[in-house]
Amino acid sequence: MPTTPTMATTKTSATTRAPTTEITVTTEPGRPGFSRRGLLTSAAAAGGVGIVGATGGFALGRGSESQGASAGDGGPSRRDLDGANGPQTEPFYGTHQSGVETPAQAYAHFIAFTLGPGITAAEAVRWLRLLTADAAALTQGQAPLADSESELAVDPARLTVTFGFGAALVALAGKDHVPDWLKPLEAFSIDRLDEDRCTGDLLLQICGDDPLTLAHARRMLFKDSRSFAKVAWQRDGFRRAYGSSGEGKTQRNLFGQLDGTANPGPGSEDFARIIWGQGTETADPVFSARGEPPADLGAHLPVWMRGGTTLVLRDIAMNLDTWDQADRPAREFSVGRTMDTGAPLSGKDEFDVPDFTAVDERGLTKISQVAHIARARDGLGPEAQIHRRTFNYETGAGGDSGLLFASFQADIERQFLPIQRRLAEVDLLNEWTTPIGSTVWAIPPGATEDGYVGQELFDG
DSSP: OOOOOEEEEEEOOSSSOOOEEEEEEOSBTTBOOBOHHHHHHHGGGOOSOOSOOOOSOOOTTOOOOOOOOBOSSSOOBOOOOSOTTTTOOOOOSSSSOSSSSSOOOSEEEEEEEEEOTTOOHHHHHHHHHHHHHHHHHHHTTOOOTTOSOGGGGSOOSSOEEEEEEOHHHHHTTOGGGSOTTOSOOOOOTTOOOOGGGSOOSEEEEEEESOHHHHHHHHHHHHHHHTTTEEEEEEEEEEOSOTTSSOTTOOEEOTTSOEEOTTOOOTTSHHHHHHTSSSOOOOSSOOOOTTOOOOTTTTTTSOGGGTTOEEEEEEEEEEOHHHHHTBOHHHHHHHHTBOTTTOOBTTOSSTTSOOOTTOBOTTSOBSSOTTSHHHHHHTTOOTTOOOEEEEEEEEOSTTSOEEEEEEEEESOIIIIIHHHHHHHHHOOGGGGTEEEEEEEEEEEOOOOOTTSOTTHHHHOO
């Protein structure tokens, strides 16, 4: 095997980063790139924020995987020619809002609003009542009263609308109702945040399996909002289209990596504690390989949030051009997982528990201490877990590409920040990722059929 030439350079950023050593590895004549050896050499100087999220070791409590529709004889999958997914609905009313524990849909639109000048609590309640009524109708395949294109509402395709409250909206009900964590995250050295993507008083996460249905819902909810607020920012996201892969399979991001392996399974005791902050009181609960998470993660939430959770939404730019220069060993070394199956480098299956002490025939650890999976998990307790509901985005050929990283957890301080701080300190994936947007939201509980989202806050 020919020797790969390397070239090291030292560069000092004009921003707050310390000098770093960059290792350029060429695998073809005249082509720059990254290799496992180069990443290992520069790991000690690495710093910054990668795509936040623990990866690895969740075989328990996950939904089953389906193989798609078949001809009925166990043969190859066939296309759905009947539009079976169009009429599918997700519940709107309930203890929790949909769009959190709901299996992720194919498309998403995040839109943040800033309150208009002088908006009062009474006006905010009127706005929330209007949004709730129209979102409830749209998610069930029914046209709202003012819908002039009612035909576009008849195929909901698992449409969900999830409300997130910012501090200014909560403060309308009384400043004493604003929890101390409902504020911007602490500064991280590798953040390159666009201030315009770090604001907002109300967030709507609109998700569904049909982009036409989603676009119609977005327009209706925007029309509801024009008298009360203006758009602060918005971003579209996507996953695999409905039917492209079996239900329950882990999605891939634009780097080609499996993204979300470590998520707690919907309906599990893990999910109830980690996301909703309280257990199910099941007699014999089953937990993942991470161990039993505390049952009090939601104890700090204010009364009006019981049944809700918290959301940290990070807009993470991904440099696909420099990622193209990394060979497969370098990519797998930086993540700590194989690219094809997503198995940890110490195992064979995606859901194998990573062994951070395993060594290869040379006596080197199979998973680097600065690989993403190690930084996001090794040494952290069972409370440091999140539910990542991510969507890819791109703005066209040669445009922006990235990941909308929606992290749901009961307690930001005890769950999200311990992971984020470690990744910000050092994570090999930081070579290719840059956070450009960051917001924090309170996710209220679900609404009753005669109520509205946020009623516990404003009427409590």
